[in-house]
Amino acid sequence: MALDPILLSRLQFAFVVSFHAIFPVFTIGLASYIAVLQGLYVSTGNRVWDRLGLFWTKVFAVVFGMGVVSGIVMAFQFGTNWSNFSQMAANFIGPMLSYEVVTAFFLEAGFLGVLLFGRHRVSPAVHFFAALMVAVGTFISAFWILATNSWMQTPDGYEIREGVIHVTSWVDAIFNASFPYRFTHMALAAFLTGGFVVTGVSAWFLLRGRDIDAHKRALSMTLWLLLFLAPLQAFVGDEHGLNTLEHQPMKIAAMEGNWETESNVPLLLFALPDRDLQANRVEIGIPNGASLILRHDPDGVVPGLDQIDRAQQPPVWITFYSFRVMVALGLLMIAFAVAGLVLRKGGRVYRSRWFLRGLQGMSLAPFVAVVAGWFVTETGRSPWLIYGVLDYADAITPSLSGGMVLFTLLGYIAVYAVIFIAGVYYLCKVINQGLDEHDDTEDLDSHDRPARPMSAAHVPFDDARDDRAPNRS
Amino acid sequence: MEMFDLSLIWAVIIAFGVIMYVLMDGFDLGLGILFPFAPDEDARDVMMNSVAPVWDGNETWLVLGGAGLIGAFPLVYSILLPAMYIGIFLMLAGLIFRGVAFEFRFKSGRTRNWWNAAFAGGSFVAAFAQGAVVGAYIEGFETADRVFTGGALDWLTPFSVITGLGLVAGYALLGATWLVLKSEGHVRDWARALVPKLLVGVVVVFAVVSLWTPWIDPGVWERWFDHMQVIWLLPALALACVIGIYAANRKGRELMAFLFTLGMFVFTYLGLLVSRWPYVIPPDYTLWDAASAPESQFFLLIGVLFVVPIILTYTAWSYWVFRGKVRVGDGYH
Numbered sequence: 079m080a081l082d083p084i085l086l087s088r089l090q091f092a093f094v095v096s097f098h099a100i101f102p103v104f105t106i107g108l109a110s111y112i113a114v115l116q117g118l119y120v121s122t123g124n125r126v127w128d129r130l131g132l133f134w135t136k137v138f139a140v141v142f143g144m145g146v147v148s149g150i151v152m153a154f155q156f157g158t159n160w161s162n163f164s165q166m167a168a169n170f171i172g173p174m175l176s177y178e179v180v181t182a183f184f185l186e187a188g189f190l191g192v193l194l195f196g197r198h199r200v201s202p203a204v205h206f207f208a209a210l211m212v213a214v215g216t217f218i219s220a221f222w223i224l225a226t227n228s229w230m231q232t233p234d235g236y237e238i239r240e241g242v243i244h245v246t247s248w249v250d251a252i253f254n255a256s257f258p259y260r261f262t263h264m265a266l267a268a269f270l271t272g273g274f275v276v277t278g279v280s281a282w283f284l285l286r287g288r289d290i291d292a293h294k295r296a297l298s299m300t301l302w303l304l305l306f307l308a309p310l311q312a313f314v315g316d317e318h319g320l321n322t323l324e325h326q327p328m329k330i331a332a333m334e335g336n337w338e339t340e341s342n343v344p345l346l347l348f349a350l351p352d353r354d355l356q357a358n359r360v361e362i363g364i365p366n367g368a369s370l371i372l373r374h375d376p377d378g379v380v381p382g383l384d385q386i387d388r389a390q391q392p393p394v395w396i397t398f399y400s401f402r403v404m405v406a407l408g409l410l411m412i413a414f415a416v417a418g419l420v421l422r423k424g425g426r427v428y429r430s431r432w433f434l435r436g437l438q439g440m441s442l443a444p445f446v447a448v449v450a451g452w453f454v455t456e457t458g459r460s461p462w463l464i465y466g467v468l469d470y471a472d473a474i475t476p477s478l479s480g481g482m483v484l485f486t487l488l489g490y491i492a493v494y495a496v497i498f499i500a501g502v503y504y505l506c507k508v509i510n511q512g513l514d515e516h517d518d519t520e521d522l523d524s525h526d527r528p529a530r531p532m533s534a535a536h537v538p539f540d541d542a543r544d545d546r547a548p549n550r551s
Numbered sequence: 552m553e554m555f556d557l558s559l560i561w562a563v564i565i566a567f568g569v570i571m572y573v574l575m576d577g578f579d580l581g582l583g584i585l586f587p588f589a590p591d592e593d594a595r596d597v598m599m600n601s602v603a604p605v606w607d608g609n610e611t612w613l614v615l616g617g618a619g620l621i622g623a624f625p626l627v628y629s630i631l632l633p634a635m636y637i638g639i640f641l642m643l644a645g646l647i648f649r650g651v652a653f654e655f656r657f658k659s660g661r662t663r664n665w666w667n668a669a670f671a672g673g674s675f676v677a678a679f680a681q682g683a684v685v686g687a688y689i690e691g692f693e694t695a696d697r698v699f700t701g702g703a704l705d706w707l708t709p710f711s712v713i714t715g716l717g718l719v720a721g722y723a724l725l726g727a728t729w730l731v732l733k734s735e736g737h738v739r740d741w742a743r744a745l746v747p748k749l750l751v752g753v754v755v756v757f758a759v760v761s762l763w764t765p766w767i768d769p770g771v772w773e774r775w776f777d778h779m780q781v782i783w784l785l786p787a788l789a790l791a792c793v794i795g796i797y798a799a800n801r802k803g804r805e806l807m808a809f810l811f812t813l814g815m816f817v818f819t820y821l822g823l824l825v826s827r828w829p830y831v832i833p834p835d836y837t838l839w840d841a842a843s844a845p846e847s848q849f850f851l852l853i854g855v856l857f858v859v860p861i862i863l864t865y866t867a868w869s870y871w872v873f874r875g876k877v878r879v880g881d882g883y884h
Binding site: 539 | 610611614615617618619621622623625626628629630631632633634636637639640643644646647648650651654655658659660662697698699700701702703843844846847850851854855857858861862
């Protein structure tokens, strides 16, 4: 089979955006947590909040830096691989993506510097304010990106003249039908990601008996938050699903593995979807489950993939199983949040080794869930790039050959592998250093600049260099 | 909205963003290009420390330019990027590698040589790719019906290789005059001795490109040889800057040598713009052909006009705070 530039471009976009997305989804949640910590410090005056704030700010700096670096690639993907889409939709997506950049720069130029380096130069209240503004800024950035994506799923507020999208109402286009659901779902996902990383890292410290008091506080407050947010996310996700049922029924059909439009559709737990057969080979499900969830009625009719041409059907396998991975991890998160509540009695929550070890592992769960969730929504809208308006085949850069895309795909994999391995390795070092009493930002020097977030973490990358004479300097 | 020619305003904004990027990222890319030739590891510390406070902010302009392009001139974005597909990838990979190397070199010990190599290699590749974009742009793109129709390596021509190497030499020169300004002792002596050599390289490329460019397209020929004699001022000023660099460097007037280098870039850049104005995708599309809808340009203009002054102020402040010489052992952990 010849290399297909469309398939390879989709793979490339999926790869770069997945690797990029895991950084912001974490920093958005973490920024809010840091703001809470600094706020607690201002209101209580207790130094422990400030120490925790400093520790998590260092982690934030490294992850934020990795997000910025990996994000540069995203700004060019639409032009290099999807130039017909860029040209058709630029009147809307151009300003949206640019506003995201503008927001990010405004944030970097102003408050990020104060948050990372201003701990000893401004009052705690001003520092808290900077943390708050950084948290707000990350949400504004997410706002533009999710508005753009949602518009591509449920386009509104536009007309097409001579093959080009023209915006007729910015409000309708930005606040399109799926946007409120997607934004809320993603915001909660960011909080859950930040929350589970914080509990996971706190558990790691508690298991090692380091800075028990501080990490107990962090664990306790975050578990309360998760107890509230994890079930809320299930509810919001359900609402998001109902919204999708209304606007993108074929995505729902693929998520449920439902080939025929009918009533009394079961909720499948396991299935082997088969496109050629236009049915599932094997199914294990709860009778009437899908009808109940989607129509609140066991006799409710659920749309099936039979409504569209075989060629237009989403890749059911990926949509179906990504959805199950996301939901399963969501349920596991709820289980851990509830277990945390139960174990509070007698303080076992801070001592139970299986629970703390479990939390450690759970710190990866939200990342997998988020990527799986994006797989659901992005593969489920297949073959549409702009739903019902522009499909992949018409959106791709016409001059692309499969070989070109394969070359850059392998190239990006190599580049991201270096960033990711170096970044995660360094992040582990930063975390391992823990809450030190000494704050490096007290002795700022010339290469510590707000523009370089990673310089906020003063942890050596590897052992001291041995290629220099020790008596130098 | 009809009162203003929004496309023209945007053309000025993006042209400004591009030259800001070239001038500011130029000298730190130049340091990366000179990195392998540095006399010792102390010199490399000084080189990195001299740009450490500002280089990341410098790249701000690239991202702003890219984002502004899709907002204001989507046709440029959707023809230039496919036409430069491989080149853009190399540039991004180069920039990313050097960015990561920048962060980790400061924190590394045993792995330092790896980060040095990544910093130098990334800088060279990024600079070459940017220079090749300039060459490919002057030569024009094969299009039909607002879509790029050429091949993957059309951009890689003898001309674009020369402009690529020319930009490498130019950035290295910017880096060298910057380093003279920011260092002292043996580091400065080394950089100062480099300036005349790099200058020769730059002048050779400058001459080749200047002689070659008019032959690429009859439109460019007419522009230079028919009516507009006044534009000859631009290459003349660029040459004057070249002489200025040489003289100032010899007399040890460090700031002047650096400013003349900036001037040389600005006048050369304006000369290139004049050659093709108002075509943004030569030879077929003008900036008005390439523009997005006025309501989109206007919507975006509000945000950009708000944020650009803030970035400029902030940038100026950064340079002010970190003015002066960097010494060996300064800012070193």
